Amino acid sequence: MSVTAAQGFTAAGIAAGIKENGNPDLALVVNNGPRLAAAGVFTSNRVKAAPVLWSEQVLKGGIVSAVVLNSGGANACTGPKGFQDTHATAEKVADTLGLNAGEVAVASTGLIGLLLPMDKLLAGVESITGQLSEHGGEKAAIAIKTTDTVHKTAVVSKDGWTVGGMAKGAGMLAPGLATMLVVLTTDADVDSENLDRALRAATRTTFDRVDSDGCMSTNDTVLLLASGASQVSPEQAEFAEAVRAVCDDLGQQLIRDAEGASKDIKVEVVGAASEDDAVEVGRSIARNNLLKCAIHGEDPNWGRVLSAIGTTRAAFEPDRLNVAINGVWVCKNGGVGEDRDKVDMRYREVHIVADLAAGTETATIWTNDLTADYVHENSAYSS
């Protein structure tokens, strides 16, 4: 499964000693072709980690023969030395496998501001290349975990071809695009231009609408590699839908594993004048700490939804706003609606519908509640 569900790919995951606790921390995904097409989307954070700067350059060529990923260190805010380290990692992979370093993407995740232990990393690359396997996708997915409690993989199989992938992410999760690492693979015969089109369309409505904690990472990377090994060239629409389905599945897994969360909150904005309005309102609601605390306390506090909507530039009239929480319209026309005691909030998933009554556009943003566990986990992360 994972990145080796599609034909033409091998992968591996090992413990290279980058993490002090000895957990797996190095993954490698290799595209054995015949095609080596690739597309990528990266964090819109202007402070970008060294591997993001490197991989953005690699992807410009539209060819990726291998992706090396490490957890245990983000290699972000590490200056010229950090960039040299990323370059050296790609060179080492290329030398060991007989590839061109300019076709080796690199992704890193972990604490910002620390240089990677390059002796361990380079020795790890030498070791991991000997373990590449068509069944290595699971191990690769495990090796990229940081605070993730579970590894995340997804697969969609169609008529003769497959899209699969792995993701990691649990905190600093507010993609713009994608606070996480994701590698997707397919054996469909698709060129890099159509991969790019499918990937951008998919991430725009999946990872880009996951907003666990409002904090955008320096290392977000989503790569899509095509081997062409199935020798099937699907219709672009069908291919794009398969990519979207895998992204959606992985995005949901990210939300369900968010740090400290006890609720997954689906914020559905309807009746918006534009999709941009719907996204802006959804994100504002999803980032409201007071609302996230209320949901944690199983309190259907719709006033906090309205106060969040009120901070946006979206088209709406305050006295026409409606809000439903788990199917109960607790706010109608900007005021008190149905009895809030009717709202059942015992389950992990909470569904908020915000109706702007200003049009027909919609968007859905996924977030989590704000919990004492989130605070505890993130107060102690680097200590």
Place this chain on the structure above:
Amino acid sequence: MSVTAAQGFTAAGIAAGIKENGNPDLALVVNNGPRLAAAGVFTSNRVKAAPVLWSEQVLKGGIVSAVVLNSGGANACTGPKGFQDTHATAEKVADTLGLNAGEVAVASTGLIGLLLPMDKLLAGVESITGQLSEHGGEKAAIAIKTTDTVHKTAVVSKDGWTVGGMAKGAGMLAPGLATMLVVLTTDADVDSENLDRALRAATRTTFDRVDSDGCMSTNDTVLLLASGASQVSPEQAEFAEAVRAVCDDLGQQLIRDAEGASKDIKVEVVGAASEDDAVEVGRSIARNNLLKCAIHGEDPNWGRVLSAIGTTRAAFEPDRLNVAINGVWVCKNGGVGEDRDKVDMRYREVHIVADLAAGTETATIWTNDLTADYVHENSAYSS
């Protein structure tokens, strides 16, 4: 002290039964003249509580003879009935004191989405008018508390004239302008136009730069009333500075009493290309939940400062950014700087300096850490 420090004002605070726990919940401030000049600034939240809509109209005339304030209910998202209730409250104050209702400002604070118990409120107005006193400022300040643990007052006395005031606010504290209620009074002889100028200048660099939890209220109100009773007409610059000093003092008190907070964080942005850039960067840092958790854990996690800066549109180059925490430059030129173990974070106040190295403009935003106590307090607020 408080709103009765300046001559020409009387005030009172009582328990009218709006709060179920019997704590004080109704305050009245009366300007006895000879001048009745006033200025006001209100929340920029587009979902505005009924008393904000009312008081904005009152302030257009530049004359306020009384301000009636209640805690125990925000009267926000309460529709036409909520607005009628605000109107009726102003009418009752006017009738009882022989004033014009169009010169009575109203402010409310508490839970959004509940109608006020008007029988208790109107009976309270009748009762409180009999208790107005030149020494009533303290009681008024106590009566506007919600989750505040202490009441907040400040006074600046100059040569023959005084500016004083009271504030309430502890959560939903991200003014734009002012997530809170504030009434300032002065006996200086200043017309409404100059009051307005002084108040807007003061709030822009004080309350507007307090951002405890990123959540903007529907009820923010800051009023400045002048009685002219001192018969002194100060220079505008000197008057404006006195108003700014009182606002700054009250703003600091709001931060120190923020819900659940264990740290007060001064985010000072320097080297910005424009003041707008400095404010945008300061606010982005101040709203970063991961950083706020790190500060709670006394972890000088400068990587989270950089990742917050990276989400802004401000002018900067990532490899020129510098960050100091409590005087130690832990990040230099976008990478590792001085030893982070040198940072002493034992004390309540934490000082972060973010140097954008892009100009000479500066701004300071005040915020708090994110704590399990904040989550607990705001999970249970309305239950």
